[in-house]
Amino acid sequence: MWLKDSSIGRKFIMSITGLFLVLFLLFHGSMNLCLVIDDIFGTQGYNWICAMLGANWYAIIGTLVLALGVVVHFCYAIYLTIQNRAARGTDRYAMEARQEGVQWASKNMLVLGIIVIGFLVLHLYNFWYKMQFAELTGVETSMFDPQDGSAIVKGLFTNGVCGIIYCLLYLVWLVALWFHLSHGVWSALQTLGWSNLIWLKRIKVIGVIFATIAVGLFMVVTVYFLGVNIGSMM
Amino acid sequence: MATKKDTKVATTTKKVAAAKKATTTKKATATKKVAATKKVADVKVITPEMAKIPAGPLAEKWTNYKDHQKLVNPANKRRLDVIVVGTGLAGASAAATLAELGFNVLNFCIQDSPRRAHSIAAQGGINAAKNYQNDGDSVYRLYYDTIKGGDYRAREANVYRLAEVSNNIIDQCVAQGVPFAREYGGLLDNRSFGGAQVSRTFYAKGQTGQQLLLGAYSALSRQIGKGKVKMYTRYEMLDIVMIKDENGEERARGIIARNLVTGRIERFFGHAVVIASGGYGNTFFLSTNAMASNGSAAMQMYRHGAYFANPCYAQIHPTCIPKHGDFQSKLTLMSESLRNDGRIWVPKKLEDAKKLQAGEIKGRDIPEEDRDYYLERRYPAFGNLVPRDVASRAAKERCDKGYGVNNTGLAVFLDFSEAIQRLGKDVVAQKYGNLFQMYEKIVDENPYENPMMIFPAIHYTMGGIWVDYELQTSVKGLFCIGEANFSDHGANRLGASALMQGLADGYFVLPYTIQNYLSDQIGVPRMSTDLPEFAEAEKNVNDKIARLMAIQGQRSVDSIHKELGLIMWDFVGMGRTAESLKTAIKKIDALKKEFWSNVYIPGEANSLNNELEKALRLSDFIEIGRLMAIDALNREESCGGHFREEYQTEEGEALRQDDKFSYVACWKYTGEDSEPELIKEPLDYEFTERKTRNYKA
Amino acid sequence: MDSYINIKVRVWRQAGPKAQGHFETYELKHIFQGASFLEMIDILNEQLIAEKKDPIAFDHDCREGICGMCSMYVNGHPHGPDSAITTCQLHMRHFHDGETITVEPWRSRAFPVIKDLMVDRQAYDKIMQAGGFVSVNTGGVPDANAIAIPKPVADEAMDAASCIGCGACAAACKNGSAMLFVSAKVSQLALLPQGKIEAAKRAKAMVAKMDELGFGNCTNTGACAAECPKSVSLANIARLNREFLCAKFQD
The missing domain is CATH 3.10.20.30 (Beta-grasp domain)
Structure with missing residues (x-):
């Protein structure tokens, strides 16, 4: 099967799963933005979306597909890295210099990816476990109503010092995510073959803009609650 | 007769040297003359029949030949092995084409990949008589320009065939995907080059040689992939194996080659051997040739009886970056196209030149009225665009007089300030930007602000192994193609013609003519390399290597090679005299002794050993250098790349002696310690009228 | 000075x-x-x-x-x-x-x-032998001007063709990938009408050989193009990806 056996095939899988996850991030980020809007204007947008997703069949399928995407992306990343290290040969360069125009992120995608995944686990525990998982299994996983996502989020981020720490942790995560995406998006498009002499630079810019928007959406929410939290503590 | 010539010598030398020197020269020439007349009686002559030149009008010779030559049928081709040594334009194209035809090809190169042969470094372009520009070009005109450019010292039939197949080359290369430059309409673009009045040069940026070689390399790669060519990289041929046929006639049947990685000596059989090993310009140590380019294959052919023809014809390219130190390993060529807009000059005043040499002032500090645009002064009609040999000699003349402009006194200015004023910096940058950048990288000086410095350097050797019309040497079954043979450029090669010749030989000539030979060989079975002839040849090679390794002297190979280069440049260089050539021979003989008694080669013979490789090549360069001097001494005339100071006009232009030297000087090996024998192939110009080249008006 | x-x-x-x-x-x-x-x-x-x-x-x-x-x-x-x-x-x-x-x-x-600083780069030749050519024999080809090629296309093909096969791309790549080398040749020939005919076959064959020889997977770090002595562009890699994916999806 060429998707496994050929290098471009493997890269194709990486780029497709990657782009899929980026799209999810965009959706997730936009959804999170509702939290801020809700908090400012007193609306119930976030919880409405939560309810719509909840434990419905399409949400479950969506979640499974998403999980599959993450797993495939991760496994291929490990597989590719092992292969690439082997391709480098046994002797390493004694001296390596930075090449001009080469992004730092592009050479550290695996590390960045692992950081992102690590936080993802935390994130899943913090939210998904308390929301969709609780809803599905009926197990009580937190003191909040699994339907009231908004409360769960606020409960975590505005919880005094603990909230500040969480916010900061999330910010670290988001920075790693930004670096990962700043290379990932254009790399995925390049792998799919959407690039030529003129578009080469443009796609790199698009990639960065895309990463900034996606990560920015999350940032806004985190920073907002960080502000609210600090404000309430003073 | 002798008196008449002596007067001529006297008048011409008058300008060049002091009266005393002229007398000595005259005497020397006179004595030589006697010796030459004595020899005339027993000089062997090669007739057109011996050179296998087909009968009939010039334009029909090649067609006639092809119509009547013998061919090998497909089933028999499979049974025949052909060895091709070299993977440049000629070698790669020949190996690929022979394999496409069905022969089994064994191809050898000394580099790590066939793509690295030095054809790759050609910049300018390739000529063809396509007449796409509608400027009156034709096969005849390309033929005529080549003959004239070669100063009427090339064989008519060969040159005409070259012009004929030139068009096929362009078609072939385009079909292979060579990205030639194109016009906005999508059709092929042409540029003009020295020595022609039409635009017939096809080019691919400044990398035409690279693109053409990669085209041939891709065709070769395809055949290697199919298993029709067996490729041996990092192998160097060290001898040719000769085996007698049933009539007792020796034929080339294989080679002995050294695996450069393991140092192992190996044997290879072939029904025929084709040598495409390039030129011997590196005899001069400093040249525009690649470091590994060498003349050893030619010398191996020569030692087995192949004639070495016109060894003294070496082309000196006028626009190279000057030498900057003793450690210098090679000279870099700047494209000839620079002379289209650049103006060449030296200071008028000697004191200005001295200041330049001392580094006190720069070229731009010298006012316009104190500049001597010597090419424009001497050659008003052609100005800076005179042919290569003329421009080179003029630069040497100025530098010899002390007007050189860099620290070594061996450089002249190539100035673009006028072009920048006239066209604007942008236009100049567009045309020559990459060359300017290359210059700046090497010299660390901005040529937009200060004039470039250039000096002539050895670039190409027109001489080489003698071949007949079939490109077969005087040894049966041994063929020689590309720069390695002598055939098409006469005494001087025009720009963009080397690529044309290499590919013509490899794609369109040899694959035909070799069949005329091989058709008789279909009954010859593949021979075992265990035959005594192979063993004997291998033993000779091993003995030579052992001899070299045993010297264990004090000097490195390069130090001796540099010394040889200096001898060549000083005494067999741009301006030669009988005296300088005799000095050269003496010095080379002494150097040969020095080499064989005092060279030091570290390491082992049976492993990777660069120094041993270089020593083996140098041992042959020494012989070639000597042969060049002998040939130059024999050729008492000035023509093309060969300039004898005794033979020049009042104005210092080359003076041919058509009545005496209109022949190819073929040198036959007679033994390690005896002088070579001269054999002549007269050049009777049947179809073209000979004229004196004139670039003044 | x-x-x-x-x-x-x-x-x-x-x-x-x-x-x-x-x-x-x-x-x-x-x-x-x-x-x-x-x-x-x-x-x-x-x-x-x-x-x-x-x-x-x-x-x-x-x-x-x-x-x-x-x-x-x-x-x-x-x-x-x-x-x-x-x-x-x-x-x-x-x-x-x-x-x-x-x-x-x-x-x-x-x-x-x-030995020392000398390496064996025959792998590049093997990739070329797998498909880095147009399958034409000597002779019997149409006139050079029979097919017009737009100048920008010819120029882009020329830029891709300027690769000298030195191996700096694979040497610079932290993944030991030869994609820039392979893509330069695939690009050059895919751009020109002469090479288009077997473009799909060529891309598949050359990539398969490259993988077989143990070169790594490209992760688009761009180190190859940054170090390329002939400034061969990363855009060629995109074109190779495109050619390869299209070929595979057509199968």
Whole structure:
């Protein structure tokens, strides 16, 4: 099967799963933005979306597909890295210099990816476990109503010092995510073959803009609650 | 007769040297003359029949030949092995084409990949008589320009065939995907080059040689992939194996080659051997040739009886970056196209030149009225665009007089300030930007602000192994193609013609003519390399290597090679005299002794050993250098790349002696310690009228 | 202005493909900055020969940046710290007095070391043999002007074709990937009508050979193009991806 056996095939899988996850991030980020809007204007947008997703069949399928995407992306990343290290040969360069125009992120995608995944686990525990998982299994996983996502989020981020720490942790995560995406998006498009002499630079810019928007959406929410939290503590 | 010539010598030398020197020269020439007349009686002559030149009008010779030559049928081709040594334009194209035809090809190169042969470094372009520009070009005109450019010292039939197949080359290369430059309409673009009045040069940026070689390399790669060519990289041929046929006639049947990685000596059989090993310009140590380019294959052919023809014809390219130190390993060529807009000059005043040499002032500090645009002064009609040999000699003349402009006194200015004023910096940058950048990288000086410095350097050797019309040497079954043979450029090669010749030989000539030979060989079975002839040849090679390794002297190979280069440049260089050539021979003989008694080669013979490789090549360069001097001494005339100071006009232009030297000087090996024998192939110009080249008006 | 410098050169010495390599440091005095890097190595070798030691084996030939033979990894860069040049075009003016210069061979599984700084790059030839050509025999081809090719297309093909096959791309790549090399040839031929006919076949064959030979997977770091002495563009890699994916999806 060429998707496994050929290098471009493997890269194709990486780029497709990657782009899929980026799209999810965009959706997730936009959804999170509702939290801020809700908090400012007193609306119930976030919880409405939560309810719509909840434990419905399409949400479950969506979640499974998403999980599959993450797993495939991760496994291929490990597989590719092992292969690439082997391709480098046994002797390493004694001296390596930075090449001009080469992004730092592009050479550290695996590390960045692992950081992102690590936080993802935390994130899943913090939210998904308390929301969709609780809803599905009926197990009580937190003191909040699994339907009231908004409360769960606020409960975590505005919880005094603990909230500040969480916010900061999330910010670290988001920075790693930004670096990962700043290379990932254009790399995925390049792998799919959407690039030529003129578009080469443009796609790199698009990639960065895309990463900034996606990560920015999350940032806004985190920073907002960080502000609210600090404000309430003073 | 002798008196008449002596007067001529006297008048011409008058300008060049002091009266005393002229007398000595005259005497020397006179004595030589006697010796030459004595020899005339027993000089062997090669007739057109011996050179296998087909009968009939010039334009029909090649067609006639092809119509009547013998061919090998497909089933028999499979049974025949052909060895091709070299993977440049000629070698790669020949190996690929022979394999496409069905022969089994064994191809050898000394580099790590066939793509690295030095054809790759050609910049300018390739000529063809396509007449796409509608400027009156034709096969005849390309033929005529080549003959004239070669100063009427090339064989008519060969040159005409070259012009004929030139068009096929362009078609072939385009079909292979060579990205030639194109016009906005999508059709092929042409540029003009020295020595022609039409635009017939096809080019691919400044990398035409690279693109053409990669085209041939891709065709070769395809055949290697199919298993029709067996490729041996990092192998160097060290001898040719000769085996007698049933009539007792020796034929080339294989080679002995050294695996450069393991140092192992190996044997290879072939029904025929084709040598495409390039030129011997590196005899001069400093040249525009690649470091590994060498003349050893030619010398191996020569030692087995192949004639070495016109060894003294070496082309000196006028626009190279000057030498900057003793450690210098090679000279870099700047494209000839620079002379289209650049103006060449030296200071008028000697004191200005001295200041330049001392580094006190720069070229731009010298006012316009104190500049001597010597090419424009001497050659008003052609100005800076005179042919290569003329421009080179003029630069040497100025530098010899002390007007050189860099620290070594061996450089002249190539100035673009006028072009920048006239066209604007942008236009100049567009045309020559990459060359300017290359210059700046090497010299660390901005040529937009200060004039470039250039000096002539050895670039190409027109001489080489003698071949007949079939490109077969005087040894049966041994063929020689590309720069390695002598055939098409006469005494001087025009720009963009080397690529044309290499590919013509490899794609369109040899694959035909070799069949005329091989058709008789279909009954010859593949021979075992265990035959005594192979063993004997291998033993000779091993003995030579052992001899070299045993010297264990004090000097490195390069130090001796540099010394040889200096001898060549000083005494067999741009301006030669009988005296300088005799000095050269003496010095080379002494150097040969020095080499064989005092060279030091570290390491082992049976492993990777660069120094041993270089020593083996140098041992042959020494012989070639000597042969060049002998040939130059024999050729008492000035023509093309060969300039004898005794033979020049009042104005210092080359003076041919058509009545005496209109022949190819073929040198036959007679033994390690005896002088070579001269054999002549007269050049009777049947179809073209000979004229004196004139670039003044 | 160029002047004379004293330097130390730290060179990788390895007796053979299977031998254990190590660094050795040599001192060089009075090196003219106008000398090329390889001329500096020549001087060092002359020095070693004078001391009856084994000179450093390295690949080099044309010394004008076109044959692709020279291959040194100098101070952490393939072909050294200057841009868009080969090692032979690197000059000593890029180094300062008292500097220690580290020189290593290309390091990639597909380029095993032969000796010292010399590596075996036959893998590139094998990729070319798998499909880096247009399948035409000599003779019987149409007139060169029979097919018009737009100038921008021809120019882009030319830029891709300027690859010299030196191996700097794979040497620079942290993944040991040969994608820039392969894509340059695939691009050149896919752009031109002559090569388009077998473009799909070519892309598949060359990529399969590249993978088989043990080159790594491209992760688009761009180090290859940054270090390429001929500035071959990353856009070629995108074109190769496109050609390859289209070919596979058509199957």
